[in-house]
Amino acid sequence: MRTSQNPVFIPGPTNMPEHLRKAADMATLDHRGPAFAGMLKPALEGVKTILGTTDGEVILFPATGTGGWEAAVSNTLSPGDTVLAARFGMFSHRWIDLCQRHGLNVQIIETPWGEGAPIAAIEEALTNDKEHRIKAVLATHNETATGVKSDIAAVRGAMDAAGHPAMFFVDGVSSIASMPFHMDDWGVDVAITGSQKGFMLPAGLAICGISPKAVAAMETAKLPRTFFDFRDMRDSMAGGGFPYTPPVGLIHGLSVAVEDLLTEGLDNVYARHTRIATGVRAAIEAWGMTPYAKTPDLFSDTVTAVKVPDGFNGTDVVTRAASEYDMAFGVGLGEVAGKVFRIGHLGQLTDAMMLSGLSVAEMCMADLGYPIELGSGVAAAQSVYRHGDNVLALAA
Numbered sequence: 374m375r376t377s378q379n380p381v382f383i384p385g386p387t388n389m390p391e392h393l394r395k396a397a398d399m400a401t402l403d404h405r406g407p408a409f410a411g412m413l414k415p416a417l418e419g420v421k422t423i424l425g426t427t428d429g430e431v432i433l434f435p436a437t438g439t440g441g442w443e444a445a446v447s448n449t450l451s452p453g454d455t456v457l458a459a460r461f462g463m464f465s466h467r468w469i470d471l472c473q474r475h476g477l478n479v480q481i482i483e484t485p486w487g488e489g490a491p492i493a494a495i496e497e498a499l500t501n502d503k504e505h506r507i508k509a510v511l512a513t514h515n516e517t518a519t520g521v522k523s524d525i526a527a528v529r530g531a532m533d534a535a536g537h538p539a540m541f542f543v544d545g546v547s548s549i550a551s552m553p554f555h556m557d558d559w560g561v562d563v564a565i566t567g568s569q570k571g572f573m574l575p576a577g578l579a580i581c582g583i584s585p586k587a588v589a590a591m592e593t594a595k596l597p598r599t600f601f602d603f604r605d606m607r608d609s610m611a612g613g614g615f616p617y618t619p620p621v622g623l624i625h626g627l628s629v630a631v632e633d634l635l636t637e638g639l640d641n642v643y644a645r646h647t648r649i650a651t652g653v654r655a656a657i658e659a660w661g662m663t664p665y666a667k668t669p670d671l672f673s674d675t676v677t678a679v680k681v682p683d684g685f686n687g688t689d690v691v692t693r694a695a696s697e698y699d700m701a702f703g704v705g706l707g708e709v710a711g712k713v714f715r716i717g718h719l720g721q722l723t724d725a726m727m728l729s730g731l732s733v734a735e736m737c738m739a740d741l742g743y744p745i746e747l748g749s750g751v752a753a754a755q756s757v758y759r760h761g762d763n764v765l766a767l768a769a
C-alpha cells in the first residue's frame with residue numbers, strides 16, 4: 374500500500390485533492406433514484422463547459438481513455454472505412470492499433486516522434502482524397518509520450534482548406550481540463566478524455582463529447598458495439614440514469630471536480646498549468662538539457678519529456694526517484710524508452726509541489742553522475758514562480 378505523502382509527477386493518474394478523493398468514495402445509493410440523477414446532471418453540464426461545447430453533448434462510460442477511443446470509432450464508423458491518423462508517439466500509435474483491430478483501414482502519416490500533427494500532410498492527404506473515402510481524421514491533442522501539443526485549430530483549418538467532409542476525432546486525454554479545448558470552435562465531432570488526469574479523480578470514467586454530426590453518424594455506423602453504444606447511453610442519461618450499473622462515486626466526484634475547475638476559472642486553471650510548465654522548462658534549460666518536443670510551439674503544458682544526455686538512461690532517474698526518494702516520475706515509452714524521463718505537471722498541482730519534484734529529479738540526476746549543478750534547476754523554476762523582487766515591500 375502506498376503510504377507516501379509525496380505528490381506524484383507521472384502524467385496521469387494525477388494527484389487527487391483530498392475532498393475529491395472523499396467525494397468519489399460514497400456509500401451505496403440507488404442509482405435509479407433521483408439522488409443519482411441529481412449528481413449526473415451537473416457533472417454532464419460542467420464537462421460540456423470544459424469541452425467548450427454548446428452544440429454537443431457529453432457521454433460517460435465506466436472505462437478509461439482507451440474506452441473513449443473505442444466508443445468514438447465503433448459508434449460512428451463501419452468495417453473497412455478509412456480514417457486518417459498521424460503517428461508520432463505511443464498514444465497516437467495505440468489509437469491507430471485500436472482502429473486496425475476494429476477492421477478500419479488506417480491511412481497513417483508517419484511523423485517523427487517529438488513533432489506534432491503534420492498540418493500540411495493532413496491537408497494534402499485530404500485534398501487528394503477526391504472520393505471522400507476518408508471518413509474521419511484522428512488527432513492526438515497532447516502526445517503524452519513525447520510531451521508534444523498539436524495545433525488542433527490548424528488541423529481543422531487543413532480539413533476546411535481541403536473542403537473535406539470527414540469527421541474529426543480528438544484525443545484530449547492529457548489535455549482536457551488542463552489546457553484550452555474548444556470543441557465547437559474546432560469543429561470536433563468526438564472529444565475523448567478520462568477522469569484520472571485533468572479532472573483529478575481516480576481512473577474509471579471515459580468522457581466523450583459528441584457533436585450532432587457524430588450523433589447522425591451513429592445511426593448508420595455498422596461496427597459492433599454494446600457496452601459502448603452511444604444510443605443506449607444517450608437514452609438512459611436523458612432520463613438521469615445509465616443503461617447498466619454506473620460508478621456512482623466517480624460521477625459524484627466528477628460533479629465536484631467540474632465545480633472546482635469552474636470556480637477556479639478555466640482561464641486560471643490553464644494559466645496555472647502554463648506557469649508550472651514554464652518553470653519546469655526553465656529548470657531543464659538550467660540543467661543544460663532540452664524537452665523532447667522539437668520546437669517551443671509544441672511544448673506541452675501538462676507533461677514534459679526530458680531528453681537525457683548521451684550515455685545516460687532516463688529510466689534510471691525514474692527508478693532512483695522511486696527507490697531513494699519515494700517519488701514517481703514517468704518512464705520513456707516505446708521509441709523513446711531510456712532516451713527521456715517524463716515529468717507530469719497536470720491536475721491538482723501548485724508551484725510549491727512542482728519545486729519539490731524538480732529538486733528530487735535534480736538529486737537523482739546528481740546521484741547518477743549527470744553533469745548538473747544541484748539547485749540550478751530549482752533556482753531557475755523559482756525565478757518563474759516567485760512573486761517579484763518587491764514582494765516584501767508590497768506586503769509591508
Ligand code: PLP
Nearest residue numbers: 437438439464515517546547567
Ligand atoms: N491518450 C493519451 C494522450 C494518453 O495519455 C492516454 C493515457 O495516458 C491514453 C490515451 C489512454 O488512456 P487510458 O490509459 O485512460 O486508457
